[in-house]
Amino acid sequence: xxxxxxxxxxxxxxxxxxxxxxxxxxxxxxxxxxxxxxxxxxxxxxxxxxxxxxxxxxxxxxxxxxxxxxxxxxxxxxxxxxxxxxxxxxxxxxxxxxxxxxxxxxxxxxxxxxxxxxxxxxxxxxxxxxxxxxxxxxxxxxxxxxxxxxxxxxxxxxxxxxxxxxxxxxxxxxxxxxxxxxxxxxxxxxxxxxxxxxxxxxxxxxxxxxxxxxxxxxxxxxxxxxxxxxxxxxxxxxxxxxxxxxxxxxxxxxxxxxxxxxxxxxxxxxxxxxxxxxxxxxxxxxxxxxxxxxxxxxxxxxxxxxxxxxxxxxxxxxxxxxxxxxxxxx
Numbered sequence: 255x256x257x258x259x260x261x262x263x264x265x266x267x268x269x270x271x272x273x274x275x276x277x278x279x280x281x282x283x284x285x286x287x288x289x290x291x292x293x294x295x296x297x298x299x300x301x302x303x304x305x306x307x308x309x310x311x312x313x314x315x316x317x318x319x320x321x322x323x324x325x326x327x328x329x330x331x332x333x334x335x336x337x338x339x340x341x342x343x344x345x346x347x348x349x350x351x352x353x354x355x356x357x358x359x360x361x362x363x364x365x366x367x368x369x370x371x372x373x374x375x376x377x378x379x380x381x382x383x384x385x386x387x388x389x390x391x392x393x394x395x396x397x398x399x400x401x402x403x404x405x406x407x408x409x410x411x412x413x414x415x416x417x418x419x420x421x422x423x424x425x426x427x428x429x430x431x432x433x434x435x436x437x438x439x440x441x442x443x444x445x446x447x448x449x450x451x452x453x454x455x456x457x458x459x460x461x462x463x464x465x466x467x468x469x470x471x472x473x474x475x476x477x478x479x480x481x482x483x484x485x486x487x488x489x490x491x492x493x494x495x496x497x498x499x500x501x502x503x504x505x506x507x508x509x510x511x512x513x514x515x516x517x518x519x520x521x522x523x524x525x526x527x528x529x530x531x532x533x534x535x536x537x538x539x540x541x542x543x544x545x546x547x548x549x550x551x552x553x554x555x556x557x558x559x560x561x562x563x564x565x566x567x568x569x570x571x572x573x574x575x576x577x578x579x580x581x582x583x584x
Contacts, residue, residue: 283491291328292524302501361403383411
């Protein structure tokens with residue numbers, strides 16, 4: 255594998271009748287509050303991304319509340335599309351998977367990387383790394399509950415490289431179809447440099463695709479990660495919110511022409527289609543907290559937006575700032 259191979263097709267679960275074809279080896283990371291159906295569609299229109307994931311979906315919520323939540327829908331315009339699941343027990347997991355399969359996703363992903371305090375407190379996300387036996391039980395149950403491709407996104411936790419490899423081998427042995435590795439421990443969250451040695455150590459020892467994730471912010475970062483650990487593909491999250499053109503830039507190996515005002519207008523338009531009115535302002539504020547970093551004085555924009563009361567007020571603040579600061583883009 256090399257940087258140019260990111261343009262090549264990748265097939266997940268190639269022996270399965272439910273195999274999934276990725277046109278590129280780039281993935282948009284799931285991010286709560288950010289990677290909703292509208293944002294995913296924007297990324298698809300720009301181009302370059304090969305696979306999409308839902309926002310984090312608690313399996314118990316599906317079981318207890320049914321298929322009512324808006325985040326479960328509007329995924330049909332992007333593909334392949336996987337539901338990413340937050341799971342902290344095996345009870346009801348098979349039933350939740352059966353319910354979600356009626357919405358026809360292309361596959362499922364288990365979150366073992368989220369470090370949000372509320373998720374860790376409930377024993378989900380990266381907390382599963384501290385309970386390998388439970389993690390394996392969940393993985394085994396999930397694998398037996400679906401014939402569709404099943405991936406896992408995880409951190410390296412407190413494991414040494416050898417311990418991490420043994421843990422990875424145990425979960426690969428349960429029949430998963432790909433791994434996405436974010437090589438940071440739980441306490442680091444998103445700070446410090448990713449420990450790419452972990453990814454490098456694991457890849458030669460397993461026979462499924464491995465995506466690398468973490469601090470891939472530019473085209474040059476993508477090249478360095480591919481050179482350093484030679485993964486099957488890359489997953490990008492926060493950098494894609496600041497720069498939705500990043501997937502296209504990596505695939506084309508050049509900087510894209512960007513129209514920030516038009517992009518924001520498109521984002522707001524998509525919000526109106528897929529997000530309930532009472533939640534739109536919150537989602538827009540979250541997006542701008544990343545997007546504003548494209549401007550030298552973007553922190554001023556973000557601060558004003560956070561104090562706004564509704565979408566209309568956010569729009570006025572945003573377009574005024576963007577028009578006055580066009581010369582100060584990073």
